[in-house]
Amino acid sequence: xxxxxxxxxxxxxxxxxxxFGVGAPLAHAGDGEVRTNGTCSNGATxxxxxxxxxxxxxxxxxxxxxxxxxxxxxxxxxxxxxxxRGTHTTVAxxxxxxxxxxxxxxxxxxxxxxxxTHASGAVCSGRLSFPG
Numbered sequence: 001x002x003x004x005x006x007x008x009x010x011x012x013x014x015x016x017x018x019x020f021g022v023g024a025p026l027a028h029a030g031d032g033e034v035r036t037n038g039t040c041s042n043g044a045t046x047x048x049x050x051x052x053x054x055x056x057x058x059x060x061x062x063x064x065x066x067x068x069x070x071x072x073x074x075x076x077x078x079x080x081x082x083x084x085r086g087t088h089t090t091v092a093x094x095x096x097x098x099x100x101x102x103x104x105x106x107x108x109x110x111x112x113x114x115x116x117t118h119a120s121g122a123v124c125s126g127r128l129s130f131p132g
Contacts, residue, residue: 034128042122048114050130056102061114063124064096072116072124074099079111088116108132
């Protein structure tokens with residue numbers, strides 16, 4: 001395979017990975033909150049946050065598309081265990097929706113993943129690690 005084709009293939013692959021929600025580095029707030037954000041495959045944005053809440057974890061996942069009336073399927077998992085599945089519709093004024101859940105704080109580090117999918121094929125996917 002020619003070197004130029006190999007480099008081109010690598011560049012296309014890298015661009016594809018970036019478009020499917022590689023998030024910003026995790027940020028830690030003073031109150032124990034962990035948050036991250038990124039871009040969805042269609043250019044929308046997402047935010048994922050987790051913070052301690054009376055022995056549990058309060059999780060918030062927000063998707064902002066700037067378009068009202070879009071219905072998205074949402075799945076939240078904690079260490080691979082399904083903790084929420086539902087549908088949400090983007091609403092005015094910002095064309096966004098938010099999912100908030102209080103989940104069990106499992107032993108050790110909780111790896112929380114959030115995924116939203118739209119009928120168009122658009123995907124928003126985030127992940128964070130919440131220290132136990």
